[in-house]
Amino acid sequence: MNAPHATPTPWTEPDVPVAPNPPATAPVDVPTFWPRFPAAALQGVDTGAIVWSEVVPGGGHWSWRMPRGTAIRFVALEDGPNLSLVLYSALEKLERYNMPDSLKAQHTAHYTRGHVLMSDMGRAMASFTADSTGWHDPLGALLDHERMTARYGDKPYAAARNGMHRSGKDGLLIEIGKYGLGKRDLIAPVNLFSKVQVDAQGRFVFEPGHAPAGSFVELRFDMDVILAVSAAPHALDPNPAYAPKKVGLVAWRCGPAPADDACRAFRPENARALHNTDMLYL
Amino acid sequence: MNAITATDVRLQESALNPADAVIDQFHPAGEPILFPLDKGQVLRIVDLEGNQAADVLFYNRDDPAEHYSATDTMLHQGGIYLTTGSVIRSNDARPMLTIVADTCGRHDTLGGACAAESNTVRYALQKKFMHSCRDNYLIALQHADIGLGKRDLVPNINFFMNVPVTEGGDLKFDDGVSGPGKYVEMRAEMDLWVLISNCPQLNNPCNAYNPTPTRLLVWNPT
Numbered sequence: 001m002n003a004p005h006a007t008p009t010p011w012t013e014p015d016v017p018v019a020p021n022p023p024a025t026a027p028v029d030v031p032t033f034w035p036r037f038p039a040a041a042l043q044g045v046d047t048g049a050i051v052w053s054e055v056v057p058g059g060g061h062w063s064w065r066m067p068r069g070t071a072i073r074f075v076a077l078e079d080g081p082n083l084s085l086v087l088y089s090a091l092e093k094l095e096r097y098n099m100p101d102s103l104k105a106q107h108t109a110h111y112t113r114g115h116v117l118m119s120d121m122g123r124a125m126a127s128f129t130a131d132s133t134g135w136h137d138p139l140g141a142l143l144d145h146e147r148m149t150a151r152y153g154d155k156p157y158a159a160a161r162n163g164m165h166r167s168g169k170d171g172l173l174i175e176i177g178k179y180g181l182g183k184r185d186l187i188a189p190v191n192l193f194s195k196v197q198v199d200a201q202g203r204f205v206f207e208p209g210h211a212p213a214g215s216f217v218e219l220r221f222d223m224d225v226i227l228a229v230s231a232a233p234h235a236l237d238p239n240p241a242y243a244p245k246k247v248g249l250v251a252w253r254c255g256p257a258p259a260d261d262a263c264r265a266f267r268p269e270n271a272r273a274l275h276n277t278d279m280l281y282l
Numbered sequence: 283m284n285a286i287t288a289t290d291v292r293l294q295e296s297a298l299n300p301a302d303a304v305i306d307q308f309h310p311a312g313e314p315i316l317f318p319l320d321k322g323q324v325l326r327i328v329d330l331e332g333n334q335a336a337d338v339l340f341y342n343r344d345d346p347a348e349h350y351s352a353t354d355t356m357l358h359q360g361g362i363y364l365t366t367g368s369v370i371r372s373n374d375a376r377p378m379l380t381i382v383a384d385t386c387g388r389h390d391t392l393g394g395a396c397a398a399e400s401n402t403v404r405y406a407l408q409k410k411f412m413h414s415c416r417d418n419y420l421i422a423l424q425h426a427d428i429g430l431g432k433r434d435l436v437p438n439i440n441f442f443m444n445v446p447v448t449e450g451g452d453l454k455f456d457d458g459v460s461g462p463g464k465y466v467e468m469r470a471e472m473d474l475w476v477l478i479s480n481c482p483q484l485n486n487p488c489n490a491y492n493p494t495p496t497r498l499l500v501w502n503p504t
Contacts, residue, residue, distance in 0.1 A: 099352075100394020100437045103453050105403045109392070110451035120416075120435070122399030135451060139362070139392075140353035144375060147357075183373065184347040185433055198447035201290045202388075203361035235357055273403045 034250040041075040041216040042250070044130055049252040056083070056231045058244030061171030063178060063228040064251075065090050066221040068281060071129065071254040074192055074247055076215040080208065081245035082234040083192040084142055084168045086176065087117060087125045090224040091280070093181060095121045099140055099188040105269040109198065111136040111190065114266035116273055117219075123280065124273040125225055127263040129254075130218035133211050135195040139204070140188030141235040144169040148232075152242035165242050171230030179226050192217055193247075194234045206236040220254055220263075222277045256281070287368075288361025291459075296383035296467050298324065298501050305500035311493040312482035314418035316426050318343060319474045322503035324382065326467040327478075329442045331494035333458035335481040336441040337395045337415045339434075340370065340378050343473040346429045348372045352391045352437040362447060364389040364439065370468065373436075378474060383467035386460045390443040392453065395419065395435070396483045405485045418479035428475070440481075441466050443488065455488050 022029045034042065034053035051070070055077065056062060066072070074083060089095035098120040106115055113131040116124045128136075148167045155165040172186060193211035196204050221227075233244050257264060257274055264271045300306055303326075309315055311334070319325055327336050342348035351373040356362055358371055365387055370379040394400075395415035402410050416435055423430045442460040447453055482493050 094432050098394065098400075098437070100392055101397070101400045101403070104393055104445075104455070105400065107453050107455075108451060109447040109453045118400075118403065120397065120399070122397070122401075122403045139356065141357045142353060144354075146375065182347065184349065186373065188353045188437060197449050197451065198362055199449065201288070201361065202363040202447070203286055203288045204356070269403050272407060275407075276399070276402060 033248060037075045037077070037248045037250065038214040041132070041214050042073065045073050045250060046252055046254065049254070051251050051253060053248065053250040056229065056247045056249065058246055059166050059232050061166065061175050061228070061230040063175035063226060065224070066227050066251070067224050068221060069253060069256045070251055071218055071220040072249050072251045073130070073216055073218045074249055076193055076211045076213050076245065077248050078245035079212050081211060081231060081247050082194045082237065083247050084172060084189040084230045084232065085192055086172055086187050086189045086228050088176070088179070088181065088226040089119060089125070090226050093179065093226070095119045095123070096187050097125055099138060103138060105273065106267055109138065110195070111138055114263055116263055116270045117190065118273050122273060123277040124222040124270065126219040126221050127257065128217065129220045129263065130216065133193065133215050133217060135210065136217060137191040137194040137196045137234070139196055141191065141196070142169045142172070142189055143167045143232050143235040147235060148242070155242070166232060168230040168232035168235070171232055172228055175228035191234055196236060204236055206234065206238060208238065220257065222257060222274060223280060286360030288359040288363065289365065290363050291387035292366040293385060293387050294366035294383045295385060296326065298326070298467070300499055303499040303501050305498065307498050309478070309480055309496045309498050311480055311495050312413060314422040314477070314479045316422040316475060316477050319470045319476050319500065321470050321473050324467055324469050324501040325476065326465050326499040327441055328463065328465040328497035328499070329386065329460045330462065330497055332461040332464070333442060333489050334494045334496060335443045335489065336496055337438050337479040337481050338441060339419070339436065339438045339477040341430060341434065341475040341477070342372065342378070343475055346434065348374055348376070349434055349436055350378060350439065356391055362391050364391060370439070377471040379468040379470050381466060381468045383465070386442055386464040386466055388444055388459050389466060390440040390445040392447070393440050393443055393445040393455070395438050395479065396481060401485065409485060412484060413482040415479035415481050418482070419477060422477060430475070455486065458488060
């Protein structure tokens with residue numbers, strides 16, 4: 001473990017896309033990131049219906065209110081990112097993504113295309129409508145401050161400015177706090193782009209570099225949700241350096257799940273969960 | 283970093299004598315119970331007839347925002363199953379209890395508690411009127427009125443349940459490894475609320491469609 005401040009590393013501006021302030025007479029400076037994403041990672045995206053795109057820097061965190069019938073394609077912009085993700089209903093925040101309910105309904109310990117993220121109220125919140133990786137980690141490990149400083153040393157704002165280390169847990173606590181949700185409300189996240197297997201003795205086995213640059217996964221939001229993400233490293237990532245990776249997001253209007261939707265057809269449980277959500281929007 | 287202490291089975295008998303217990307009670311099939319457990323006290327749950335899931339949550343009595351955390355418990359031991367030596371941790375990653383004896387050998391962290399709503403998903407829409415663990419939890423918390431509610435119904439422990447994960451990433455509900463009279467025993471590391479539902483699930487073969495009672499014992503620190 002590094003002694004704090006003993007050997008300060010030179011501060012370098014992280015790769016955060018920040019443009020200079022435009023004049024007041026200019027239109028609002030909405031940046032368009034998605035054309036810079038790898039073209040292969042955008043296959044199937046209805047680019048005419050894109051509403052926004054974003055780049056979350058490694059270790060960064062943000063949240064969005066996503067209406068039913070929108071989708072986000074998440075794109076790995078570097079090798080081996082992790083994106084911890086939590087979902088709450090925007091209509092009733094007591095309703096939230098539930099790890100055990102989702103896993104047991106689909107008899108799965110990983111997520112890929114066809115799977116559905118279910119709430120504790122038996123409803124589909126979001127569906128995996130595309131995936132290039134075949135495995136996203138639902139077992140909910142989340143890097144906290146104690147584990148982060150024990151592994152990577154202390155790198156506070158005073159030493160590193162925007163390059164400071166922020167844990168995945170603190171990033172998500174900040175985001176859900178913006179909606180009045182507290183520590184007791186922080187749920188087990190889904191770790192997109194990460195793969196954690198369980199061996200015969202029940203022990204975790206993390207697969208480094210599971211998602212190379214250009215990997216993508218897509219979620220369709222089946223109800224109005226609050227989505228919060230952190231791009232901090234996975235808690236089981238053995239990399240001795242704090243080296244979180246950038247993730248690109250592109251959101252568009254895709255419409256609610258059609259009757260012949262692949263996620264409805266994936267399992268009868270998923271059809272019922274999507275039906276339960278449809279009953280919210282009569 | 284934490285050493286990986288997770289394993290699938292560590293059998294350990296208890297030396298405690300039921301005659302010395304300060305609580306020794308029968309807990310009927312399908313029912314909830316909420317009770318305090320003081321730091322240092324030892325709780326034993328006995329699976330009287332075998333393969334009865336005891337769905338259990340723990341809360342810090344001094345801070346209702348601190349609850350059992352499946353993910354912190356799994357992360358700190360490096361794996362999914364609970365058995366002798368497992369430390370049951372909170373969402374602040376603090377030890378809440380330590381499992382000190384276990385004649386069953388494997389307990390589940392991933393299966394969660396059944397709910398009327400999840401029954402509609404897992405089985406059929408009209409299963410919603412059957413009894414469930416989360417209804418049990420809610421009625422116990424509503425009557426107790428101690429500041430805990432639905433937001434605090436986080437993923438729970440299923441003592442005596444066997445929910446393995448395959449290397450291919452499937453979740454299985456296997457036949458139980460428990461049996462009549464098997465027990466698990468744990469020492470409280472802080473003052474706790476213990477919330478138990480003797481699972482009333484009638485749609486799942488894991489309990490042979492037959493929910494059964496448990497026995498609860500508590501010893502004071504020796």
